[in-house]
Amino acid sequence: MTRLETLDALESAVGKRPATAMLKSISQLDGHCLDVLSLSTFGVLGVLSEAGRLSSHTIGGPAGVFHTLEPGRLQLPGLPHAGYGRPAGLVAFVAGWGETLRVNGRLDADTLIVEEAFLHCAKCVLRSRLWSPLVEHEATIERSGTTQSSVLRSGLADPVVSGLLTRAPFATIATADGAGRADISPKGDPSGLVRLLGNGEIGIPDRPGNMRRDTFHNILERPEVSVLALMPGEETVVEVTGTAVVDDDPDLRAIFEVRGNTPVAVMRVRVESALAQRSSAIGAARLWDPKQHVPQGSLPRASRIWTDHVNATIASAKEAPIPALHEPDLAAGLQADYVQNLY
Numbered sequence: 215m216t217r218l219e220t221l222d223a224l225e226s227a228v229g230k231r232p233a234t235a236m237l238k239s240i241s242q243l244d245g246h247c248l249d250v251l252s253l254s255t256f257g258v259l260g261v262l263s264e265a266g267r268l269s270s271h272t273i274g275g276p277a278g279v280f281h282t283l284e285p286g287r288l289q290l291p292g293l294p295h296a297g298y299g300r301p302a303g304l305v306a307f308v309a310g311w312g313e314t315l316r317v318n319g320r321l322d323a324d325t326l327i328v329e330e331a332f333l334h335c336a337k338c339v340l341r342s343r344l345w346s347p348l349v350e351h352e353a354t355i356e357r358s359g360t361t362q363s364s365v366l367r368s369g370l371a372d373p374v375v376s377g378l379l380t381r382a383p384f385a386t387i388a389t390a391d392g393a394g395r396a397d398i399s400p401k402g403d404p405s406g407l408v409r410l411l412g413n414g415e416i417g418i419p420d421r422p423g424n425m426r427r428d429t430f431h432n433i434l435e436r437p438e439v440s441v442l443a444l445m446p447g448e449e450t451v452v453e454v455t456g457t458a459v460v461d462d463d464p465d466l467r468a469i470f471e472v473r474g475n476t477p478v479a480v481m482r483v484r485v486e487s488a489l490a491q492r493s494s495a496i497g498a499a500r501l502w503d504p505k506q507h508v509p510q511g512s513l514p515r516a517s518r519i520w521t522d523h524v525n526a527t528i529a530s531a532k533e534a535p536i537p538a539l540h541e542p543d544l545a546a547g548l549q550a551d552y553v554q555n556l557y
């Protein structure tokens with residue numbers, strides 16, 4: 215095992231973060247964010263507890279479930295009391311749409327006080343085929359009212375827990391940095407995203423994404439993580455908590471090869487708890503019902519949103535860090551990127 219423990223080691227293995235990836239982050243919810251949120255029916259919130267532990271909570275309902283009270287305050291209904299001032303990150307999904315919205319800040323009861331927002335690229339959703347017909351996922355569709363719907367099982371050795379965890383093509387990973395800022399990042403792959411590595415560890419590969427690698431950077435500063443695995447068609451989710459390291463051991467990376475592509479690094483998590491639980495939010499959002507998918511064209515294309523976000527950040531800087539982006543250039547590059555650079 216070759217653990218990456220310093221920023222230098224991490225950057226020489228996975229590369230530096232490009233300026234545009236960091237500049238797309240804005241400090242308030244703008245009109246684009248509000249449009250995305252108004253169509254969003256489901257999200258996962260990662261919360262950092264006072265004891266330094268991360269937890270993940272699903273939130274769902276009809277479109278409009280994430281209600282903005284004012285630009286800086288986002289209401290999150292149905293949250294267990296998480297306490298005032300706790301750092302939290304939300305990843306919000308629009309059914310049928312590839313990109314997701316990440317919003318980070320602090321909780322004030324059931325409100326997220328926004329500190330940062332940005333659009334996350336669609337690659338994880340494309341790889342996982344999150345919105346594809348359920349037959350493609352061989353999902354075991356749960357019928358509510360059966361004993362299945364109340365399963366609550368724990369431990370990696372439990373077949374319900376390990377079965378869902380290893381079949382799931384999609385997961386969110388909640389982490390926090392040394393300054394106590396929480397974040398939650400979506401990850402997706404064909405089935406087999408999460409692998410059991412033995413010795414009470416799981417592994418999740420690094421794949422191309424929005425190039426920020428917030429998860430890896432956070433883990434260097436604070437190893438606690440909460441991973442929430444989602445299986446299309448199912449209302450049961452598995453939450454794994456533990457401590458993580460970033461590893462670039464070639465034998466470990468080889469386990470995660472897809473179509474001849476080996477990830478540049480793998481996140482290894484020493485599991486402390488693994489719990490299968492029913493998410494009523496998934497049912498409330500009717501998340502796996504294709505009829506809930508938003509019609510094409512309901513939102514501006516992602517390149518429009520990124521261009522506006524990056525240019526807003528550039529405009530607010532004292533000295534422009536890079537020249538302003540031009541949307542058609544970004545749109546052309548993105549289309550090719552989403553097809554050619556998934557692995």
Ligand SMILES: Cc1ncc(COP(=O)(O)O)c(CN)c1O
Pocket residue numbers: 337338399400401402403407418419420421422423424425426427428429
């Ligand atoms: C499996 C997996 N690993 C790593 C990443 C990269 O993360 P980031 O976009 O934060 O660089 C992604 C993209 N979300 C992913 O799906």
